[in-house]
Amino acid sequence: MPTLTIDGQQVTVPPGTTIIQAADQLGITIPRYCYHPGLSIAGNCRICLVEVEKAPKLQIACYTPVADGMVVHTGSDKTLKARQEVLEFLLANHPLDCPVCDQAGECELQNYYMDHGRYEARFLEQKVKKSKKATPIGPTVMLDQERCILCSRCVRFTDEISKTSELGIFHRGDHAELDVVPGRALDNAYAGNVVDICPVGALTDRDFRFKARVWYLSSSPSVCPGCSRGCNIEIHYVLDRPYLADGARVMRLKPRYNPAVNQWWMCDEGRYGYKAIDRARLVQPMGRTQGLSPQGTVPSADSVSHPLVWDLAMTEAAQHLQEAQTRNQLGQWGVLPSPQMTNEELFLARQLFQERLGVACDGRVAERPATGDNFLMTADKSPNRRGMAAIFSETTDQKGTVPQGDSPLLAERAAAGELKGLIVFDHDLVALYGEAVARTVAQRVFLIYVGSHDTATSRLAHLVLPSAVYAEKDGTFTNVDGRVQRIVKAFEPLSGARGGLEIVADLARRLGAAFPHTTAAEVFRAIGASVPAFQGLTYETLGAHGAPLATAEAVTV
Amino acid sequence: MSPAAVDWASLDPPAAEILARYDQRKAAMLPLLHLVQGRVGCIPPEGEQWVSDKTGVAPSHVHEVVTFYTMYRAKAIGRCHIQVCTNLPCVLRGAESVLACLTERLGIDVGQTTPDGTFTLSSVECLCACEIAPMAQVNDRYVGPLDRAAVDRLLEDPTLAPLTPSLSPQGRGREGEGILSRRFSQAGGAWYDAYVADGGYEAAKQALTTMTPQQVIDEVMRANLRGLGGAGFPTGKKWSFIPKSSPKPVYLVVNADEGEPGTFKDRYLLERDPHAVLEGMLIAAYAIGSHKAYIYIRGEYVEAYQRFCRAVEEARARGWVGRGVQGRWEWDVTVHRGAGAYICGEETALLTSLEGGKGFPRLKPPFPAISGLFASPTIVNNVETLASVPPIIRRGAAWFAGLGTPKQGGMRLFSLCGHVERPGIYEASAGVTLRSLIERAGGVRAGRPLKAVVPGGISAKILTAQEIDVAMDFDSLAAAGTMAGSGGVIVMDDTTCMVKALATAAKFFAHESCGQCSPCREGTGWAYKILSRILRGDGRPGDLDTLLSVAGNMEGKTICVFADAAAWPIQSYIRKFREEFEHHVREGHCDLLSSPVSLSPACPH
Missing domain, CATH: 3.10.20.740 (Ubiquitin-like (UB roll))
Incomplete structure (x- = not known):
C-alpha cells in the first residue's frame, strides 16, 4: 500500500x-x-x-x-x-447576490472566498446574462442559473443515483446553463438531494427557502422514520424563533452519511415528512369520564372526551389494568405494539405487558399497502418492524402469549367482543380495519391509545395518552437489514406529550412493578442482556452509523 | 416542414443504416441529428426525442448535444444560409466589409432571416478555408474570395456556384514536388484509378504481405514521423502504446476535425487525395491490430465528407476495405461527421463527441491507447500524419527521415494565409524556414512590410518580422518560444492592428471553450470582453496587466490544453507589441483603425 x-x-x-x-x-x-x-x-x-x-x-x-x-x-x-x-x-460571472440568497451561510463560494479568496475585485465587464433566476424546475427545487458554477454534481446525481436524467448543462463556454430538459420537471423521488449537493445557491429547496437563515439552525442526528430503510438524517430545528415558521420547530431534514444504509442520500418523501412533527399533535391526555371512570366498564364511544391531567390519566390506565388483574381478566386484554416505537419502548412494553402482566402483545397488524423502489424506499413505511419482530419473537420466559401464525388477530378478537381491554400504540385502527370495525372495538373494549398524533382512533379511544415523536426521544430503530441505529432527542416533547418510555415506566410503577432501568441507554443495555439478537450491542458500539443485530441474518420479518 | 408534418417512420430506414455503422448506438447521435435536421430543417423537440429513442441516450443529453454544437439549430432558417467567417485570416482579408455589405444588401443583421425566408445571415468562426479568404459557407458550399461583386452575384442566384469553388487550384506548391500534395492538382481529385496509377496501395500491399505489424511500427518510428495535427508526438511511439493483448477491440480514429484557424491542409488531403489517407489508415490499422476505423471529419466539410465516402466505397469495391484485404487483414471504416465545435479536434474531446456526447475533453490518464473509444485501446491520428505513412513504407524510413530534420522526418503541408500574395498549401521539408515559406507564397501582399506571423495556427505564440528565420519543425519553433502546431501560417502586414487581431483571436477562444473547466470557461470570455472594450475605446489603465494575469491564471490549470492555447496569443501579442496595446488603451484607438470598432458578434450559440 x-x-x-x-x-x-x-x-x-x-x-x-x-x-x-x-x-x-x-x-x-x-x-x-x-x-x-x-x-x-x-x-x-x-x-x-x-x-x-x-x-x-x-x-x-x-x-x-x-x-x-x-x-x-x-x-x-x-x-x-x-x-x-x-x-x-x-x-x-456570479451575481454576488448573497444578501438575498438562501444559500448564504452554507455556500461554498462564500466559505472558500473567506478562506482562500479575499482578492481585490477586478472584473469590470458585463456579466453573462442567463435565462432562469428563481425558477421552479420541479415540485421541490428552485433553480438560479446565474449562481450556478456548472460543477455538474446535480447532473451526475440524476444520471448516476436517481437514474432519471432530467438535468443537463446546455450550450457551451460561458453561456453554458444548467437546466431541466425542456418539457420535463425535476420530479423524481430523490430530487431534493440535488439541493444538498449543490455547493452554491443555484439549487435551493422550495420548501425551506427563506424560512430561516441557516445560522439560526440547530442540528441533531437521527434516523428517518418514514420507512424501514432507516436513512440517517440530521434534524435542523429552531426553538427560539417561533415567528419563523408559524411556531414549527423543525425547519428541514438533511441526509446524514451512512455508508451501510443511505450513503449521502434520502428520498423526498422522508425529507418532507418532518412536517408531521409539529402538526396535528396530541398535546394532552384525554378521557371519556370526569375523574376516575367506573372500573371494568366501557364508556360510550359517543360520550364527550375531556382533557385530563397526566396523573389522573395514568391513574385511570393503571386502575383498569389492576381491576382486570384482580378479576383475573388480563387474558382478555391485549396490546398492539407498533413498529413506529423504538426498540427500547417495545422492550419495556414487552416486559410490562407480556412478561409481568401476561397480556398478549400482537405485533401483527395489517399495513396499508405501499410501494418501495430498488434504491432506498421500502414498502414498509415503519422504521422498526425488524426490531419489533426481534424483541417479540424472543420471549420464551413469560406469562403472556405471543399470538403468531394464523391465530386470530387481537384486533379481530377485540371486534368480536372476546376482549375487555386493548392498548393501542400508534396504530390507526380506522385506517387499518375501517371505521365500522374500529367503532365496534371501541364499543366493546376499553380502548387506550398511546400515540403522538390526532387520528380517527385517538378520537374513538376512551383514554388517550399523547406520546413523543422520534425527534423528541432517545432510542434505537432496527432497519430492514437488521441494522440497529440510534435516534437522538433533538428537543423536548411538545408540552403535554410524554416519551413512550416514560409512559410505560410510569404505568409499571403504578402497578407496583417499577423497572430498574428507565433511560433509553439503560433500557438498551437491558435489551442487550436479555434479547439474543441484541447481544453485545450498546450505544457506544452503535456509534453514529449503527450496528447489525447479532442475528441479523436469522431474523426474518 | 413543420415538425407536426414530419413522418418520423420514414426516417427509420436511413436511421437503421446509420446505426449499423457504429459499434454502439449512442455513437450514432451526431449523424442521426444531421439526418433529422436535413429532413426537417431544424431539430425540434420531437426530433430530440426521436434521436433519444434511437440511441438510448436520455433526452437531456440529446438536448445537451444539440445546444453544444453550432451546426444544430432548434428553429428553421432561410433557404440560403450565408455563414461568413469572421476569424482572423478572413478578417485580415476583409471579412468585415463582406459582412457589412451583406447586412446592407439583405437589410438584416447577423443572426436574422430576410422576411421572405430566403436568406439567413450568420457570422461564424474559422471554416478552415483561409486560402480563399474572405470566405463564407453558403448552405453546404464554401465560397470565396468574396468582394462586393461576388456578394452581388451570390445574392442574385445563391443556387448557382458563381464563385470560386473550394477546389480552386490556387496556392498549391509547384507541380510534381512533394509527397503529400503531388496529386492535388489532378482534376476532380485523385480517385482510385489515378491513385493506383501513381503507385497507390502498393505500400499497403507491401506492409500487409511482407511485414509484421511490429515491423511497420518500427519503420514508422525510424522515419521520425511526428503527429501533424499539432502536438508533434512521435507516431510510431504512439502506436507502440497499444497493449499487445487486449481483450477489447482496438480502434483507429482519424482526427479529421480540422479547425485550427489558419489551417486547411487536411481538407486538401480529404478532398483531393482521399485514397492516400485511406491507405495510411489501412497500414496503421494493421500495425496496431485494429479492425475498425472511424474518421471524424469536421461537420462543415461537407465536400470532404462526400469525397471521402466515395473513396471508401471505391476501396471497398476493390478489396481494400472489408474482409480479406490482401488475404491478410479485415477492417472496416466508418466516416463520421462532426457538428461544429473546434474543441473536438482535441483527441479525447473527439472521442467523447464520437461516442455521442458534448465535445468534452477527458481527464488523463488513461490515455486513449489504453482506454479510448468505447473504453477500448484507441489510436487517434491526424489526416496528414496518416497520409505520410504510405510513402514511408514504399520508400523506406531512412529516405523519409532524410527529408526533414534529425528529429522530424518527412515533409509537411503548410497552410499560408493572411497577408501573403498567394495564400494556399505549400509542401516543404519540416525544416524549411518561415521566411522561405512566406517567399514561396509570393511574399507579403503588395510588397508591404511584414509585421508579424503566427506560425502554427491561431493558438501559436506570435513572431515578429525579425523572428522569421526560424525553421518550421516542432523543436526549432518550440525553442523559439512558439510552436509548429498545425502548420497554419497567418501572416500580418504593417496595416494590422494587433489589438484587433488579438481580440479576434480571443473571440474565437471564448466561442469555442467547451465550458467544462472553470478557468477556461470564465477566463476566455473575460479576456475577450476586456479586449473588445479596449477596441471600443474604453480601455482602462491596468487592463493589460489584468489580461496577462487572466491568461496566466488559466494556463496549465485545466483538463486539456485549450486554455493554454487561449493564453498564448494574449501573452505573446502583448509582450511583443505592448506599446501598441498601451497606445490603444490610452488613446482609445490607433492609427491603423480609423475609429473605435466593435467586432462582429460571435455566433450567439
Missing part, C-alpha cells in the same frame, strides 16, 4: 486512493466543488488543485491517485494562489 506525505503528515492508503481521499483521512480538507464522494469524478471545477512534488503542474486532488513516496502540499503558496485564481474565475 502506498505511503505518501500530505502537508508533512504521512498516511498509508490502499492503491487507487486519490489525494483528496487520503487528505480527508488525515482531516486535511482540500476545497471541492465538483468532487463528491458519491458521484463519478468530473474534475472540472479545479478548486482542488494542489502542489505535488516532482509534478510539473498542479494536480487536481480529486482525480490524481496517490503514489508511494508522493509529497503533497495543500497549503503552499502555489496551491493557495491557484485556489484564489479559480475562485476569481468562478465569481467573475
Whole structure:
C-alpha cells in the first residue's frame, strides 16, 4: 500500500486512493466543488488543485491517485494562489447576490472566498446574462442559473443515483446553463438531494427557502422514520424563533452519511415528512369520564372526551389494568405494539405487558399497502418492524402469549367482543380495519391509545395518552437489514406529550412493578442482556452509523 | 416542414443504416441529428426525442448535444444560409466589409432571416478555408474570395456556384514536388484509378504481405514521423502504446476535425487525395491490430465528407476495405461527421463527441491507447500524419527521415494565409524556414512590410518580422518560444492592428471553450470582453496587466490544453507589441483603425 506525505503528515492508503481521499483521512480538507464522494469524478471545477512534488503542474486532488513516496502540499503558496485564481474565475460571472440568497451561510463560494479568496475585485465587464433566476424546475427545487458554477454534481446525481436524467448543462463556454430538459420537471423521488449537493445557491429547496437563515439552525442526528430503510438524517430545528415558521420547530431534514444504509442520500418523501412533527399533535391526555371512570366498564364511544391531567390519566390506565388483574381478566386484554416505537419502548412494553402482566402483545397488524423502489424506499413505511419482530419473537420466559401464525388477530378478537381491554400504540385502527370495525372495538373494549398524533382512533379511544415523536426521544430503530441505529432527542416533547418510555415506566410503577432501568441507554443495555439478537450491542458500539443485530441474518420479518 | 408534418417512420430506414455503422448506438447521435435536421430543417423537440429513442441516450443529453454544437439549430432558417467567417485570416482579408455589405444588401443583421425566408445571415468562426479568404459557407458550399461583386452575384442566384469553388487550384506548391500534395492538382481529385496509377496501395500491399505489424511500427518510428495535427508526438511511439493483448477491440480514429484557424491542409488531403489517407489508415490499422476505423471529419466539410465516402466505397469495391484485404487483414471504416465545435479536434474531446456526447475533453490518464473509444485501446491520428505513412513504407524510413530534420522526418503541408500574395498549401521539408515559406507564397501582399506571423495556427505564440528565420519543425519553433502546431501560417502586414487581431483571436477562444473547466470557461470570455472594450475605446489603465494575469491564471490549470492555447496569443501579442496595446488603451484607438470598432458578434450559440 502506498505511503505518501500530505502537508508533512504521512498516511498509508490502499492503491487507487486519490489525494483528496487520503487528505480527508488525515482531516486535511482540500476545497471541492465538483468532487463528491458519491458521484463519478468530473474534475472540472479545479478548486482542488494542489502542489505535488516532482509534478510539473498542479494536480487536481480529486482525480490524481496517490503514489508511494508522493509529497503533497495543500497549503503552499502555489496551491493557495491557484485556489484564489479559480475562485476569481468562478465569481467573475456570479451575481454576488448573497444578501438575498438562501444559500448564504452554507455556500461554498462564500466559505472558500473567506478562506482562500479575499482578492481585490477586478472584473469590470458585463456579466453573462442567463435565462432562469428563481425558477421552479420541479415540485421541490428552485433553480438560479446565474449562481450556478456548472460543477455538474446535480447532473451526475440524476444520471448516476436517481437514474432519471432530467438535468443537463446546455450550450457551451460561458453561456453554458444548467437546466431541466425542456418539457420535463425535476420530479423524481430523490430530487431534493440535488439541493444538498449543490455547493452554491443555484439549487435551493422550495420548501425551506427563506424560512430561516441557516445560522439560526440547530442540528441533531437521527434516523428517518418514514420507512424501514432507516436513512440517517440530521434534524435542523429552531426553538427560539417561533415567528419563523408559524411556531414549527423543525425547519428541514438533511441526509446524514451512512455508508451501510443511505450513503449521502434520502428520498423526498422522508425529507418532507418532518412536517408531521409539529402538526396535528396530541398535546394532552384525554378521557371519556370526569375523574376516575367506573372500573371494568366501557364508556360510550359517543360520550364527550375531556382533557385530563397526566396523573389522573395514568391513574385511570393503571386502575383498569389492576381491576382486570384482580378479576383475573388480563387474558382478555391485549396490546398492539407498533413498529413506529423504538426498540427500547417495545422492550419495556414487552416486559410490562407480556412478561409481568401476561397480556398478549400482537405485533401483527395489517399495513396499508405501499410501494418501495430498488434504491432506498421500502414498502414498509415503519422504521422498526425488524426490531419489533426481534424483541417479540424472543420471549420464551413469560406469562403472556405471543399470538403468531394464523391465530386470530387481537384486533379481530377485540371486534368480536372476546376482549375487555386493548392498548393501542400508534396504530390507526380506522385506517387499518375501517371505521365500522374500529367503532365496534371501541364499543366493546376499553380502548387506550398511546400515540403522538390526532387520528380517527385517538378520537374513538376512551383514554388517550399523547406520546413523543422520534425527534423528541432517545432510542434505537432496527432497519430492514437488521441494522440497529440510534435516534437522538433533538428537543423536548411538545408540552403535554410524554416519551413512550416514560409512559410505560410510569404505568409499571403504578402497578407496583417499577423497572430498574428507565433511560433509553439503560433500557438498551437491558435489551442487550436479555434479547439474543441484541447481544453485545450498546450505544457506544452503535456509534453514529449503527450496528447489525447479532442475528441479523436469522431474523426474518 | 413543420415538425407536426414530419413522418418520423420514414426516417427509420436511413436511421437503421446509420446505426449499423457504429459499434454502439449512442455513437450514432451526431449523424442521426444531421439526418433529422436535413429532413426537417431544424431539430425540434420531437426530433430530440426521436434521436433519444434511437440511441438510448436520455433526452437531456440529446438536448445537451444539440445546444453544444453550432451546426444544430432548434428553429428553421432561410433557404440560403450565408455563414461568413469572421476569424482572423478572413478578417485580415476583409471579412468585415463582406459582412457589412451583406447586412446592407439583405437589410438584416447577423443572426436574422430576410422576411421572405430566403436568406439567413450568420457570422461564424474559422471554416478552415483561409486560402480563399474572405470566405463564407453558403448552405453546404464554401465560397470565396468574396468582394462586393461576388456578394452581388451570390445574392442574385445563391443556387448557382458563381464563385470560386473550394477546389480552386490556387496556392498549391509547384507541380510534381512533394509527397503529400503531388496529386492535388489532378482534376476532380485523385480517385482510385489515378491513385493506383501513381503507385497507390502498393505500400499497403507491401506492409500487409511482407511485414509484421511490429515491423511497420518500427519503420514508422525510424522515419521520425511526428503527429501533424499539432502536438508533434512521435507516431510510431504512439502506436507502440497499444497493449499487445487486449481483450477489447482496438480502434483507429482519424482526427479529421480540422479547425485550427489558419489551417486547411487536411481538407486538401480529404478532398483531393482521399485514397492516400485511406491507405495510411489501412497500414496503421494493421500495425496496431485494429479492425475498425472511424474518421471524424469536421461537420462543415461537407465536400470532404462526400469525397471521402466515395473513396471508401471505391476501396471497398476493390478489396481494400472489408474482409480479406490482401488475404491478410479485415477492417472496416466508418466516416463520421462532426457538428461544429473546434474543441473536438482535441483527441479525447473527439472521442467523447464520437461516442455521442458534448465535445468534452477527458481527464488523463488513461490515455486513449489504453482506454479510448468505447473504453477500448484507441489510436487517434491526424489526416496528414496518416497520409505520410504510405510513402514511408514504399520508400523506406531512412529516405523519409532524410527529408526533414534529425528529429522530424518527412515533409509537411503548410497552410499560408493572411497577408501573403498567394495564400494556399505549400509542401516543404519540416525544416524549411518561415521566411522561405512566406517567399514561396509570393511574399507579403503588395510588397508591404511584414509585421508579424503566427506560425502554427491561431493558438501559436506570435513572431515578429525579425523572428522569421526560424525553421518550421516542432523543436526549432518550440525553442523559439512558439510552436509548429498545425502548420497554419497567418501572416500580418504593417496595416494590422494587433489589438484587433488579438481580440479576434480571443473571440474565437471564448466561442469555442467547451465550458467544462472553470478557468477556461470564465477566463476566455473575460479576456475577450476586456479586449473588445479596449477596441471600443474604453480601455482602462491596468487592463493589460489584468489580461496577462487572466491568461496566466488559466494556463496549465485545466483538463486539456485549450486554455493554454487561449493564453498564448494574449501573452505573446502583448509582450511583443505592448506599446501598441498601451497606445490603444490610452488613446482609445490607433492609427491603423480609423475609429473605435466593435467586432462582429460571435455566433450567439
